[in-house]
Amino acid sequence: MSKVKQLEEEPVNSDLEEDEIANDWSEIAKLSATKYAAVLPKRGEKEYEPDGTNIQELLVYRARRAMFDALTHSPRGAVLKSQIKAYYLPDIHKAILPNPKGNFMQTMGYADSSGALYLQFYEFVYLAERGTITPYIHSGSISVEYRDIPLSVEDMYALFNSQNELDNYSVYSHLKRLGFIVQATDMSTSAKASFFPTSVKKARLNVTPQIYSHLTSFFKTHSLTFFNHIFYTPYIDAFKRNIGAIPLYKSLNKLITCYDVPKTIEAIRKEHSTERSRETEQFLRIAFDVWKPQVNFKKKSPELPDFQVVVYNKNIASQHFPNYSDFKTIFNSLDYKFDFLKIPDDVDSNEVEWWDSNTYNEGIPRYMYLASTKSKHSKKPSSQQDIKIERKMKRQKPKKSISPRLQQMRDLKNGYRSFLLAVMDNGIISFVKIVEADFGSQNVWYSPKQNKKK
Amino acid sequence: MDGLKQKPVEIKVFVSEDANEVILSPLIFDIASIEAIRKIGITGTLSGTLPLATQQNLFLSVPLKLMVEEAIWLYINGCAKFSVMNGPISSRFSELLDSQSEQLEQESKLRLQKSFELQKKYKQEQHILKMKKLGIESRIDKGASESNALIESSLFVRTSDTSDLMNHFSNQQISGKIINYLVANYSSWDNYLLFQSLREQNYIMSPGARFGGKYIAYPGDPLNYHSHMTVRNALDYYNEPIDMLELACGARLGTTVKKLWVIGGVKHGNREKSDRTVQNLLLNKEDDVSFFSVEWAGFG
Structure with a gap:
């Protein structure tokens, strides 16, 4: 018995690894008695291995009991008064809410003229699973009166069309539970902001840019190798002896051709437009746009997402881990808030305004687009909180000037364009951040002159 | 286990219309079944939102996602039956x-x-x-x-976990065929044999991608015990070489997370790889599974 007591009293060491800490379901089981989970319960500790004692068996028994008590006493659903009905429509693989209400409407679904809200399938399953909406199924025309034929969790999962869709859903719900705002890229109904002036990529993607890029790249490599071989190689020794190491290594830079990582607005846009329309496999497309939680989220015309997510299931035999060309295609199709871009100092606007003037909605600059939609629907008077936030944003103006050397170290460390790769392994998701690093062209030489100036 | 043999749990497998392709990996929706198989060392991974605490990812609810190996092990030991649903389910619902x-x-x-x-x-x-x-x-x-x-x-108004609607569908009888599809789609027979061998030594396996392996193996219920091993994908060690870099990576990572890095392999008896069938597996005594463990000695 003393062992039990000791276990209960032991403080949880937060340094322990994820796996080291057991999920202590007993704490969550207590929640079923109380009303609401305000804080996550602390987790219990684990032991090394079974030693065949009764006390251990008792502990295991208790842990399991707690777990399954929590599971069985956590029913899904809503009370009659606040019930929101959602009807799944098999023909369009979406759900309709005839009388929508609730907070989720700020970030999910889209409304039609009659005031009904349509939910994408992910949104539908997610909300039903957490008990926010009650799922029903409706077959046939949407004008026919709805019959209340309820769907179970099992039914909803049966409606997933492929393993891919189910995996994507797992990632979606994982991120949603963490509080992010998530939209599937392929089902977007909103006028999403884009970093690229024309969102109609295909039209621009005719032959010329391709040929152009081929030609330029040919010249680049050719000139480099040709030039270097003739002029540099014979003199390397002389350089070494007479001038010292720095120029030598500088010239070596030119010998080794490397891919120039796009770092500026122009470079990113150019790279994006030269991307061949090579179709990546379905499973390696960007699946989700993810925004950090925010008050002023514009569902209809969201700003650039903060992250983009690609989902990969490591167990499916027909899929493979993305190779170099897959990665390149993904990088070039990225369209998010490239957070490494530096807002020029001479611009007299805050960050939000800068991004608004450098992104595009439906081909026109975002600030103009927003203004045009605002005139149509008179803007809601912003709440106290919004105003506060806006003020805060304006206040955090003075930029810290960082020494170029520190900035360089940061750039090397953080890299440039990036996305999240969600690796799926039977329900366990590992998020990996994939970044383009630029070690090829960065010169990290210690130069005495610069130092003296300081 | 005997109780389960009399009343095997139901594992849902959704397949395409012609039943030639598995659409979703095996799932279980019934909490009682999940509890029953946990008692015999099959844990799976819960993946649905827990309505009690909807803003966290540590405590989740149904459905339970099973590794293919877990599902097959349950089936071969008579503890589970596959309930195979021919898709597309949405059109079948519409008809209904x-x-x-x-x-x-x-x-x-x-x-x-x-x-x-x-x-x-x-x-x-x-x-x-x-x-x-x-x-x-x-x-x-x-x-x-x-x-x-x-x-x-x-x-x-409760949303139930298990389906009533699908009881209206005629259920397809199950052959070993579905198991072959599952294995072909998500794993390999060698991996299954590793799983089986470890399970018979009372290890409990869970997916191991986050530690760079196929499985991680626990000595008891993961609720209470630390895992001991990271098991790599099965290696045909008579023919396949081990990559030096992988060896270093696996062993280094294993040591830092206090796990043994384990390479397992199957020495095939006189049988060809291809005539693995469920019947053979049941009778199988010929396949010889061996394990090798690698540790970073930190010597010298």
Whole structure:
């Protein structure tokens, strides 16, 4: 018995690894008695291995009991008064809410003229699973009166069309539970902001840019190798002896051709437009746009997402881990808030305004687009909180000037364009951040002159 | 385990219309079944939102996602049966609704009514008990309509875990075929044999991608014990080389997370790889599974 007591009293060491800490379901089981989970319960500790004692068996028994008590006493659903009905429509693989209400409407679904809200399938399953909406199924025309034929969790999962869709859903719900705002890229109904002036990529993607890029790249490599071989190689020794190491290594830079990582607005846009329309496999497309939680989220015309997510299931035999060309295609199709871009100092606007003037909605600059939609629907008077936030944003103006050397170290460390790769392994998701690093062209030489100036 | 053999749990597998392709990996939706298989060392991974605490990812609820190896092990040991659903389910639902929607609605209405009555009864009893505790003799007649209205609005509409609609479908009988599809789609027989061998040594396996392996193996229920090993994908060690870099990576990582990095492999008997069938596996004594462990010695 003393062992039990000791276990209960032991403080949880937060340094322990994820796996080291057991999920202590007993704490969550207590929640079923109380009303609401305000804080996550602390987790219990684990032991090394079974030693065949009764006390251990008792502990295991208790842990399991707690777990399954929590599971069985956590029913899904809503009370009659606040019930929101959602009807799944098999023909369009979406759900309709005839009388929508609730907070989720700020970030999910889209409304039609009659005031009904349509939910994408992910949104539908997610909300039903957490008990926010009650799922029903409706077959046939949407004008026919709805019959209340309820769907179970099992039914909803049966409606997933492929393993891919189910995996994507797992990632979606994982991120949603963490509080992010998530939209599937392929089902977007909103006028999403884009970093690229024309969102109609295909039209621009005719032959010329391709040929152009081929030609330029040919010249680049050719000139480099040709030039270097003739002029540099014979003199390397002389350089070494007479001038010292720095120029030598500088010239070596030119010998080794490397891919120039796009770092500026122009470079990113150019790279994006030269991307061949090579179709990546379905499973390696960007699946989700993810925004950090925010008050002023514009569902209809969201700003650039903060992250983009690609989902990969490591167990499916027909899929493979993305190779170099897959990665390149993904990088070039990225369209998010490239957070490494530096807002020029001479611009007299805050960050939000800068991004608004450098992104595009439906081909026109975002600030103009927003203004045009605002005139149509008179803007809601912003709440106290919004105003506060806006003020805060304006206040955090003075930029810290960082020494170029520190900035360089940061750039090397953080890299440039990036996305999240969600690796799926039977329900366990590992998020990996994939970044383009630029070690090829960065010169990290210690130069005495610069130092003296300081 | 014997109890389970008499009443095997149901594992849902959704397949394409012609049953030639597995669409979703094996799932279990029934909490009682999940509890039953946990007792015999199959844990799976819960993946649905827990309605009690909807803003976290540590404690999750149904459905339970099973590794293919877990599902096959349960099936081969007679503890589970596969319930195979031919898709696309949405069109099958539509057909069902077209013919029987009225009846289905009636059924669900009745069920809801029953549940409401039970809830009302329970709530009224609770109310009376509470009043008695407070020393107030409650008169049911007075103010009954008011409290009834309150109770009415607080009735709970539950979304169930398991399906009633799918009971209307005719279920397809299961052959070993589905298992072959599962293995071909998500794993390999060698990996299964590793799993089986470890399970018979009382290890409990869970997916191991986050530690760079195929499985991680626990000596007991993962709720209470640390895992001991990271097991790599099966290696045909008579023919395949081990990559030096992988060896270093695996062993280094294993050591830092206090796990043994394990390479397992199957020495195939006289049999060809291709004539692995469920029947053979059941009779199988020829396949010889070996394990090798690598540790970073930190010597010298």
